[in-house]
Amino acid sequence: MSSKRYIKLSAILLLLAAAFFLFIPDEEEEPLFITASDEKEDGYVSLDDKFDRVLDKELLDGTVTGISIRSADSGEELYSKNGDIRLHPASNMKLLTAVSALATLGPEYRFATEVWTDGEIRGNVLHGNLYLKGKGDPTLMKKNLDQFAVDLQNKGIQRITGNVIADDSWYDDVRLSQDLNWSDESNYTGAQVSALTLSPNGDYDAGTVIVEVNPTEDIGGQAEVTLTPETDYVTIINETKIVNGKENKDITIEREHGTNNIIIKGKVPVNAASSKSWVAVWEPAGYAVNVFKKSMEDKGISFAGLPEVTNGVTPESSTLLTSRKSIALEELFIPFMKLSNNGHAEVLVKEMGKIFNGEGSWEKGLEVMEQIAADLGMNTDTMMIRDGSGMSHKNMVPANEWTHLLYDIKKAEWFNVFTNSLPVAGEEERLIGGTLRNRMMEEPTKGNVIAKTGSITGVSGLSGYxxxxDGKELIFSILINNYLGDTKEIRKIEDKLVTILAEHEF
Known part of the structure; x- marks a missing residue:
C-alpha cells in the first residue's frame, strides 16, 4: 500500500471515530428512555416503595397488614398488599351495615314508638293497661316520653287502673351479639339491643344512662352522683371518698352483671373536674317504661297497677293512643357513622331482619347484609360476618372487598347520604370530623379524606376516599391485625399511608 493511500485511509478512520464519539451522550445528558430505576435516581419514588418505607417498622413485626387501593373512576386496582387475606375489620364493618340499610330500608326510613291500651277511657280514668310498644327506635328520649304524657293528659286521662307494660316484641329477646366480650357488657359500646329502649342524649346512645360524679367540699365524705335521665331503674352504690386537692382522681364506674346496681369506687379530689360515664343498663325496655311512668306522674297521671315494670305483648284488639316517628336514617347516620355507634349498627341489623325476613334477630338481619354484599359484587365466600358493629373478633373481610364495596356503591342514588355520614379528616366539629377530627389535621389530608375508622383489641382499620x-380520586382500605403496640402509633402509620396517597402523582 502506498503512503498516500495509507494516509487517506487513516484520515477516513479518524473521521469515522470522531463521528462515533460525537453521538455518544454525555454522562450528564438526559437518557432517551427512562426506566423505573432511573426514575428513582431522578427523584421519583413509586407508590410501592413509599408504602414499603412506611411499613418497614418494628412496631408492625408480627402483624398482618392488608392494603387495597383502587381508582374511584374505573375501579382499577392500583396497589394491593395482602389484599385478599381475610382480616378483622373492627368498625369498618359498619360500612357494610350502613350500605345494606340504605339499600334496603332507604334514607327516609323512620322507626316508630307507640302507646296503646287494651281498655277504654271513661271520664278521666283509663280502665285497662297501657302499653309502651317499641319498634327499634334508638333515638327515643325522655322529652319524647314527656310528650306522650302530655298527649294522654290531653285525652283527659288522670288515672290508669291497670299496669304500664313494656312491649319490646318487635325484636327477639337476645340482647347482646354473639361474640361480645363480657368486659364490654356494662359499657355503652356494648349496650343491650332492644326494640324498646331509651337514649340519654342527642348522640342517641340507646340503652345507657349517664352517670356524673362531682366533688363536694366535704373531705372524707362522698362525691355527688347524678343520673341523666333521672331514674330509679338503676341503683347507685356510692363508695367514693372526697380527698384533698393534691391527690389524683382515681374512680371506677361499673354495673354489676345481671343487675342494675352501678358501683362507683375511688378517690375524688375536692377540686376535681366532673366525671361522666355512659353505663349500659340491664334490660332497657324496663328502663324506658320506668322513665315514662315518671313523665306521666309529673303530669299528674296516677296508677293503680303494679309498681314494678311489667313486660308483655300488645293485644291485637288494642287502641292506639299516641305515637311518634324517629328522625330519618339519613339524619341518624350522622351520629351512627361519625361517632361509630355500635348500638345503631346492631339495631339496623335487627330492623333489616324484621322488615325483610320477618324476624328481628341478628341471624335474619345478617342474612340481608350478606345478600346485599353479594349483590354489590363482594365475594361473600371469602368473608365472615358476625355482627353489624364490628365488635366481634370473628368478623373477617379482606381489604380488597372493602374497596370493591366502596367503588360499587358510587352510582347508588343514596351515595351522597353515605359519604356525608363518613368522618372527615381534621375537621374539628364533632359531628363533621367524627372519629377523624383529631387525625390528619394538615394539608393535603385535612378535609380531603373521608373514611370509616375501626379499632378493637389488636385491630385497627381505615377505609374510605x-x-x-393530581386530582385522582382514590378508594383505600387499610387493615392492621395482631398488633401489640400503642394504637396511637398504629393510627399514625395508617395516616401516613393515606397522606402518601394524597401527595402522590399518578
Missing part, C-alpha cells in the same frame, strides 16, 4: 395531588 381521598383525592391525590
Amino acid at each position: 381521598v383525592t391525590s395531588i
Whole structure:
C-alpha cells in the first residue's frame, strides 16, 4: 500500500471515530428512555416503595397488614398488599351495615314508638293497661316520653287502673351479639339491643344512662352522683371518698352483671373536674317504661297497677293512643357513622331482619347484609360476618372487598347520604370530623379524606376516599391485625399511608 493511500485511509478512520464519539451522550445528558430505576435516581419514588418505607417498622413485626387501593373512576386496582387475606375489620364493618340499610330500608326510613291500651277511657280514668310498644327506635328520649304524657293528659286521662307494660316484641329477646366480650357488657359500646329502649342524649346512645360524679367540699365524705335521665331503674352504690386537692382522681364506674346496681369506687379530689360515664343498663325496655311512668306522674297521671315494670305483648284488639316517628336514617347516620355507634349498627341489623325476613334477630338481619354484599359484587365466600358493629373478633373481610364495596356503591342514588355520614379528616366539629377530627389535621389530608375508622383489641382499620395531588380520586382500605403496640402509633402509620396517597402523582 502506498503512503498516500495509507494516509487517506487513516484520515477516513479518524473521521469515522470522531463521528462515533460525537453521538455518544454525555454522562450528564438526559437518557432517551427512562426506566423505573432511573426514575428513582431522578427523584421519583413509586407508590410501592413509599408504602414499603412506611411499613418497614418494628412496631408492625408480627402483624398482618392488608392494603387495597383502587381508582374511584374505573375501579382499577392500583396497589394491593395482602389484599385478599381475610382480616378483622373492627368498625369498618359498619360500612357494610350502613350500605345494606340504605339499600334496603332507604334514607327516609323512620322507626316508630307507640302507646296503646287494651281498655277504654271513661271520664278521666283509663280502665285497662297501657302499653309502651317499641319498634327499634334508638333515638327515643325522655322529652319524647314527656310528650306522650302530655298527649294522654290531653285525652283527659288522670288515672290508669291497670299496669304500664313494656312491649319490646318487635325484636327477639337476645340482647347482646354473639361474640361480645363480657368486659364490654356494662359499657355503652356494648349496650343491650332492644326494640324498646331509651337514649340519654342527642348522640342517641340507646340503652345507657349517664352517670356524673362531682366533688363536694366535704373531705372524707362522698362525691355527688347524678343520673341523666333521672331514674330509679338503676341503683347507685356510692363508695367514693372526697380527698384533698393534691391527690389524683382515681374512680371506677361499673354495673354489676345481671343487675342494675352501678358501683362507683375511688378517690375524688375536692377540686376535681366532673366525671361522666355512659353505663349500659340491664334490660332497657324496663328502663324506658320506668322513665315514662315518671313523665306521666309529673303530669299528674296516677296508677293503680303494679309498681314494678311489667313486660308483655300488645293485644291485637288494642287502641292506639299516641305515637311518634324517629328522625330519618339519613339524619341518624350522622351520629351512627361519625361517632361509630355500635348500638345503631346492631339495631339496623335487627330492623333489616324484621322488615325483610320477618324476624328481628341478628341471624335474619345478617342474612340481608350478606345478600346485599353479594349483590354489590363482594365475594361473600371469602368473608365472615358476625355482627353489624364490628365488635366481634370473628368478623373477617379482606381489604380488597372493602374497596370493591366502596367503588360499587358510587352510582347508588343514596351515595351522597353515605359519604356525608363518613368522618372527615381534621375537621374539628364533632359531628363533621367524627372519629377523624383529631387525625390528619394538615394539608393535603385535612378535609380531603373521608373514611370509616375501626379499632378493637389488636385491630385497627381505615377505609374510605381521598383525592391525590393530581386530582385522582382514590378508594383505600387499610387493615392492621395482631398488633401489640400503642394504637396511637398504629393510627399514625395508617395516616401516613393515606397522606402518601394524597401527595402522590399518578
